[in-house]
Amino acid sequence: MKEREKPVFNSLLKQYLHFGLPVDQIDGKIDFTIHNLQDIHLGLPFKSPVYRANFFSFVFVKDGHGKYTTDDLGFNTVPGTIYFTNPGHYKSYEWEEIKEVYLITLSESFLKENVHPDVFEEFPFLLAETVLPRVLDPESFSEFEQLYLQIRKEYFASSPYRNRLIGNLFVVLLLKIKEYFWKDYNPIYEGNRSSQIVKNFKMMLEKHYRDLSSGKVTQVFRVQEYASAQNLHPNYLSNVLKSKTGKGIGTWITEKTIAESKSLLQNSSTSIKEIAYVLGFSEASHFSNYFKKHTGLSPVLYRKQQDTPKS
Incomplete structure (x- = not known):
């Protein structure tokens, strides 16, 4: 596919609509989504075309197998895998098996409004061009699981403070990512x-x-x-x-x-x-x-x- 033909998406809703995937789990009113990919990819195996997403994505693979590519980096997704990408990259993915794989997407404006206005100062790794995935042992992965499941609960709740609750829980999630993966991160090197x-x-x-x-x-x-x-x-x-x-x-x-x-x-x-x-x-x-x-x-x-x- 020629570069100019690769689709660009500013939201997960538009991406899923383009791919012909279910969107009933997606709230188009806010720039934040979370769901189990098992509820989306009902027919497996699934292989996406190459595309570019202009939003942040965080993937937590508790139980699933597939492959993921971002720009020139490709890797296998196996149980315990955690990875994220930021806006602007060429991406593609394929899934062979999904039992529990949670995806969180959000925009920069959601990060700044509900997480922290200086979010990139506190979490500079969010600006990294390409971040390698990590595979955690079950005990370590469970710490993240508790957080993203609580975020999911708030996402589907009707609280007037929903965005603020999600934002505060996401801060904890980012701190755990920083603790486990990028404690000594320095982008210049x-x-x-x-x-x-x-x-x-x-x-x-x-x-x-x-x-x-x-x-x-x-x-x-x-x-x-x-x-x-x-x-x-x-x-x-x-x-x-x-x-x-x-x-x-x-x-x-x-x-x-x-x-x-x-x-x-x-x-x-x-x-x-x-x-x-x-x-x-x-x-x-x-x-x-x-x-x-x-x-x-x-x-x-x-x-x-x-x-x-x-x-």
């Missing part, structure tokens, strides 16, 4: 030169938008600033990002701007005019047009939907 460039760019992008949101800086970085920070030509940085992630630098900046916009819009005390200014827009109308172009909703309507109580 991981991978080859291109991987380091991608990681450095992601970290700089995250820090810059965090500084924008906090008011530490008011000038939005251009491509040149991101390139100069690594002593690179802008075209070279763009080429590396495109080849390693499938997304050009403009797409990365756009997606980050939209993610920050959503996070700020969920804070009802911040006016849309202020949000526009914080994110470098000269006029609130320019920001509104930009947001609607990339989300299909105006900032006002998006905020209204977030303020509407969800069952």
